Amino acid sequence: MTLSKLLIFFYCFGITLTAFSLNxxxxxxxxxxYDRSEIQYSLxxxxxINQNRENLKLQEILKADKVIMxxxxxxxxxxxxxxxxxxxxxxxxxxxxxxxxxWFISISIDPEYDTPEVMNDYLxxxxxxxxxxxxxxxxxxxxxxxxxxxxxxxxxxxxYPLTFLWAPGHEKWVRINGMVGTSDLISEYELLLDKKPKx
Numbered sequence: 001m002t003l004s005k006l007l008i009f010f011y012c013f014g015i016t017l018t019a020f021s022l023n024x025x026x027x028x029x030x031x032x033x034y035d036r037s038e039i040q041y042s043l044x045x046x047x048x049i050n051q052n053r054e055n056l057k058l059q060e061i062l063k064a065d066k067v068i069m070x071x072x073x074x075x076x077x078x079x080x081x082x083x084x085x086x087x088x089x090x091x092x093x094x095x096x097x098x099x100x101x102x103w104f105i106s107i108s109i110d111p112e113y114d115t116p117e118v119m120n121d122y123l124x125x126x127x128x129x130x131x132x133x134x135x136x137x138x139x140x141x142x143x144x145x146x147x148x149x150x151x152x153x154x155x156x157x158x159x160y161p162l163t164f165l166w167a168p169g170h171e172k173w174v175r176i177n178g179m180v181g182t183s184d185l186i187s188e189y190e191l192l193l194d195k196k197p198k199x
Contacts, residue, residue, distance in 0.1 A: 034178025036188070040171050044148050046141040048107070050133045051119040058145060066103045067192060068166040069185070072151055072159065074110035075122040075134075080161045083179060089126040090182045102189065104132035107145060109156050111136045149173075167192045 043059050050056065061068055069088070073081040085106070092099040108114035114122075119134035136142070146152040153159045165174040165188055174192060176184075 034176050034180050034184070037175045037177075038172040039150075039175050041148055041150075041173055044141070044144040046137060046144055048135040048137040048141065048145075049116060050135050051116050051123055053116045056133075056135065061103070061105065062166070064103055065168055066101055067168075067189060068103050068105060068164070069189070070105040070107065070149075070164040070166075072109050072146060072149075072162060073106050074108050074156055074159075075114050075118050076110065077156075080159070080179065084161060084163070085122075085126045087180065087182060087185060088132060089128060091185050092129045092132065094182055094186065099129065100131060102131065104128075106132070106134045107142070108134065108136040109142060109146065109153070109159055111139055111142050149175075165189065165192050167195075170195075 043062065046058050048056050048058055069091075071084050071088070073084055075081075088104050088106070091102075092104065095102070108119065114134075114136045116136070119136060123132060123134055137145075143152060149162070149164060151159075151162050161177070161179050163176040163180060163185070165176070166172075170192075174188060176188065180188070
């Protein structure tokens with residue numbers, strides 16, 4: 001194969017890969033971009049610290065009178081975390097006053113780096129409004145939280161997009177596996193509110 005033919009081959013091959021990445025089969029078929037399930041989790045008895053150096057016993061979040069929207073990120077991440085954080089930021093602004101009904105919780109999977117100061121700068125970067133907290137803790141406690149949500153990864157570079165929703169009175173969490181847009185999060189939030197908890 002001549003050099004010119006080889007270049008043409010790789011050029012066409014690159015276009016094909018680009019088109020596939022922009023239009024994967026599941027999107028072209030009109031299917032959802034994420035998997036949704038409802039699972040009951042048992043939260044560990046650990047204490048975390050947020051960007052303002054405020055301590056929180058993780059089990060206390062289940063006593064909140066707000067919907068919980070939770071994800072796992074790390075501040076220095078350059079792949080999926082910025083997208084997920086932008087999603088939280090856009091959702092807060094999109095909902096307006098209704099955003100006060102949600103407690104946004106991000107939990108660091110890189111506690112050795114994500115100090116309260118780093119987490120505070122991170123939230124400022126995404127123009128987080130009140131009601132969005134970024135928590136860290138000891139490596140042992142963070143690992144136990146990740147395992148409790150079946151989200152553990154030994155290497156932070158291998159983490160994947162997960163979002164969890166819970167409403168007061170509900171036994172199960174909504175687990176969303178995959179990247180979700182603002183409209184998807186709003187739909188899941190509204191669906192959670194419409195579903196009455198068990199007496």
